[in-house]
Amino acid sequence: MLYAGVDVGGTFTDLFAYDDESGETFAAKVPTTVDNQAVGVLSCIAAAGLEPARLDVLSHGTTTGLNALIERKGAICGLLTTEGFRDVLEIMRTDRRSGYDLRWRKPQPFVPRHLRLEVPERVLADGTVERPLDENAARTAIRRLVADGVESIAVCLLHAYANPVHERRLLELIREEAPDVAVSLSSDVNAELREFERTNTVVIDAYIKPVMVRYIRRLAERLEADGFTGRLLLMQGSGGMVTPDRACEKPIVTLSSGPAAGAIAAATIAQAAGVGDIVTFDVGGTSTDVALVHDGEPYLDGQKQVEWGLPARVPMIDVASVGAGGGSIGWVDEGGLLKMGPRSAGSTPGPVCYGKGGSEPTLSDALLVKGILGPSIADGALELDVDAAREQIGALAERLDLPLERVVSGMVEIAQANMANAVRSVSIWKGLDPRDLTLVAFGGAGGMVAGPVAAMLDIPTVLVPPVPGNSCAMGTLMTDYQEDTAVAYLARADDVDLDTVNRQLAMLRDQALAALSQHGMPADAVELAELADIRYHGQIHELQVPFEAHPVTGDVLAATFQAFEEAYEETYTIRLANGLPEIVSLRVRARVRLPHYAIPDHRDGHDTPEPTAAREVIHDGETFLVDVYERAHLKAGTTLDGPVILEEPGSTVWVAPGMGLEVDRLGNLIIHTLASADAMRRPALAGEEV
Numbered sequence: 001m002l003y004a005g006v007d008v009g010g011t012f013t014d015l016f017a018y019d020d021e022s023g024e025t026f027a028a029k030v031p032t033t034v035d036n037q038a039v040g041v042l043s044c045i046a047a048a049g050l051e052p053a054r055l056d057v058l059s060h061g062t063t064t065g066l067n068a069l070i071e072r073k074g075a076i077c078g079l080l081t082t083e084g085f086r087d088v089l090e091i092m093r094t095d096r097r098s099g100y101d102l103r104w105r106k107p108q109p110f111v112p113r114h115l116r117l118e119v120p121e122r123v124l125a126d127g128t129v130e131r132p133l134d135e136n137a138a139r140t141a142i143r144r145l146v147a148d149g150v151e152s153i154a155v156c157l158l159h160a161y162a163n164p165v166h167e168r169r170l171l172e173l174i175r176e177e178a179p180d181v182a183v184s185l186s187s188d189v190n191a192e193l194r195e196f197e198r199t200n201t202v203v204i205d206a207y208i209k210p211v212m213v214r215y216i217r218r219l220a221e222r223l224e225a226d227g228f229t230g231r232l233l234l235m236q237g238s239g240g241m242v243t244p245d246r247a248c249e250k251p252i253v254t255l256s257s258g259p260a261a262g263a264i265a266a267a268t269i270a271q272a273a274g275v276g277d278i279v280t281f282d283v284g285g286t287s288t289d290v291a292l293v294h295d296g297e298p299y300l301d302g303q304k305q306v307e308w309g310l311p312a313r314v315p316m317i318d319v320a321s322v323g324a325g326g327g328s329i330g331w332v333d334e335g336g337l338l339k340m341g342p343r344s345a346g347s348t349p350g351p352v353c354y355g356k357g358g359s360e361p362t363l364s365d366a367l368l369v370k371g372i373l374g375p376s377i378a379d380g381a382l383e384l385d386v387d388a389a390r391e392q393i394g395a396l397a398e399r400l401d402l403p404l405e406r407v408v409s410g411m412v413e414i415a416q417a418n419m420a421n422a423v424r425s426v427s428i429w430k431g432l433d434p435r436d437l438t439l440v441a442f443g444g445a446g447g448m449v450a451g452p453v454a455a456m457l458d459i460p461t462v463l464v465p466p467v468p469g470n471s472c473a474m475g476t477l478m479t480d481y482q483e484d485t486a487v488a489y490l491a492r493a494d495d496v497d498l499d500t501v502n503r504q505l506a507m508l509r510d511q512a513l514a515a516l517s518q519h520g521m522p523a524d525a526v527e528l529a530e531l532a533d534i535r536y537h538g539q540i541h542e543l544q545v546p547f548e549a550h551p552v553t554g555d556v557l558a559a560t561f562q563a564f565e566e567a568y569e570e571t572y573t574i575r576l577a578n579g580l581p582e583i584v585s586l587r588v589r590a591r592v593r594l595p596h597y598a599i600p601d602h603r604d605g606h607d608t609p610e611p612t613a614a615r616e617v618i619h620d621g622e623t624f625l626v627d628v629y630e631r632a633h634l635k636a637g638t639t640l641d642g643p644v645i646l647e648e649p650g651s652t653v654w655v656a657p658g659m660g661l662e663v664d665r666l667g668n669l670i671i672h673t674l675a676s677a678d679a680m681r682r683p684a685l686a687g688e689e690v
Helices: 037-047 064-070 135-147 165-177 195-225 244-249 257-272 363-370 386-400 404-426 446-456 468-475 498-518 554-572 674-680
Strands: 002-008 012-019 025-031 057-061 077-082 116-119 129-131 152-156 182-185 231-235 278-283 288-294 304-307 310-312 319-322 328-332 338-344 438-442 461-464 481-492 526-536 543-546 581-592 613-619 622-630 639-641 644-648 651-655 660-663 669-672
Touching: 002 037, 002 257, 002 468, 012 037, 012 468, 025 037, 025 468, 037 195, 057 257, 057 468, 064 195, 064 304, 077 135, 077 195, 116 135, 135 165, 152 165, 152 195, 165 182, 182 195, 195 231, 195 244, 195 310, 231 244, 231 257, 257 278, 257 288, 257 319, 257 438, 257 468, 278 404, 278 446, 288 404, 319 404, 328 363, 328 386, 328 404, 338 404, 363 386, 363 404, 363 613, 386 404, 404 446, 404 613, 438 446, 438 468, 446 461, 446 651, 446 669, 468 651, 481 498, 498 526, 498 554, 498 581, 526 554, 543 554, 554 581, 651 669
Parallel strands: 002 057, 057 231, 077 116, 077 152, 152 182, 278 438, 438 461, 622 644
Antiparallel strands: 002 012, 012 025, 278 288, 288 319, 304 310, 328 338, 461 669, 481 581, 526 543, 526 581, 613 622, 639 660, 644 651, 660 669
16 A cells, blocks of 8 residues: 655755555655645645545644644634623733833734624533523524634533533534534533633634634645545544544644654654654754654644643644744844744745745855755755855845855754754753753754754764655654543542542543444544643643553542652652642543554665765855765765755755764764754854743
8 A cells, every 4th residue: 555644844845755565655845835734745646656545544733723723814703701701802811921021012912892792691610500502692693703703612511521511512502503513512512620721722722613624625636636535544642543524524624734743753762762752853845843752652732822821722742833944034132143944935936045035144055155955856846045144144245234154054053053942941951951852853954053052052863864854744644543532620639529520521422432433433443541630739831641450449539649749750750748739631542553664674875976076165253065875875874974954855954063873774864963062152242032
């Protein structure tokens, strides 16, 4: 069978495919078609020399939903909520992004106030109906939203996680009054505590639902028109796959699907190489995404901030992002200091060197002028204009009154420092020592900057996997079908009702199995995991801990709380001697195993590889000639000393002076950075974010 994975990024769309019988692999990279990502997906399949009719499985990670949120280009969305709770989205939380910025303004809700309507009803926290739903008022509110042109409606009623009866009835009323309007219920999307987070989460789902449904259907239609008869699956931010129908029902699960796939690929490849604790380092054209992996498993987070203060409370792999990628724009602030990003040139118009109309110098332009990046990318599909890049960086140098070479180096170093901060956010700032980790670098630009970034952090080893420019696409072929269900259950350790816990878990199992069955997954192949979100009483952040057996008995519960305290101590380095654990939510994760791609042993390469070219590279104020090797020519066991450049169709790898390189049995490039750590440590540059 022929399996293909496609990941749509902000700048490039990548494909990785393999034939499980012949072992043949395929890879391609094309510019992302922002207006219609489906065009880029089909172009990428063609660029790999494949046809949709040949594919048996197509796994897809997409930024469609996330782009709609970031760019505020989602559907016209309405909100129906309990009388008195219209302004939950406006009130938000009492924290601020900046305590000293007098000009700071709260982010605006995705639903404007005139489209947030109340309905008379009230359910108590224990699920008791105190006031029945006023159906006449509800119909009036629905008709008013329809008259205002809404494309979707989010429904979030007070304590609907405890009893969704009124939300279910509102769904029926909306179907009667407005059958063409998309609907999202909080009891389906996020049946957990915290009113603001639950409301914002269901609003996000409704806001992107029409956009995602259009995209998924358009993609499916185009694939079918080109002869595709295989199975289409979509990546979730939690690391699992879903069917297109399920993604249309609950599109919020696809947020951050590309970075999640990259983290899974990095974790899988590193574990195969014998490395369990890593920090992933995915540098693309728009951003750098980093994630922490412990014992081969990426950390999961129950909440993601899509904008500061606007959370999406669904399970996602804990990925931190910073606006530093190949397209990050260099600029001069009001104080005359050089900055990099977070604004990006994206794929349209792209960096100056792309020759597509870009006029602001980017990190890619700096890497090209510096000599690390070669004259073409994407396997020769895009020729780069070094003269245009040099001209625009020269204009920036004039504004700064600095030599061009210093500005080129400064742009790269500032971008690398911003990337290092992203790594700190998932390591040092969480009490972990980066020196105990391996940096796994991928993405089109990851290999060009990973060595210096690791040296800044005293990380001794960088691992660059095979086909790093397509790792996120590869990661979609290394995971399973997954369904997550959750419900609120608040109880201290000394007040847990085991009958209620087991009843709630049974309900969640039934929900997960029903969803799997509805979307064609065999019940006999399902693996179930039951978990609890636990915190210390008085705190606001939880850790997810599995129950070791079912049904939950007193002994099982005691072991679960013990596991929580051990996980808490490992995460935060302390244990609260008098702390009282409490359960906040119960979860069931259902998984159906899918075939996984496994990297084979690397058997290609030359016994004595020779450079294929040489380039002048600017480094530490000097310009010198550096040998360029084709990565495919390096066999397992090959060692090289920096400085050296390695090239392959989807990426470039820079091994700086003083660093060493070896190729392991899987074809991973292992860069040893310690020899150059002292040499590369330097004072912060003016304008550098540290």
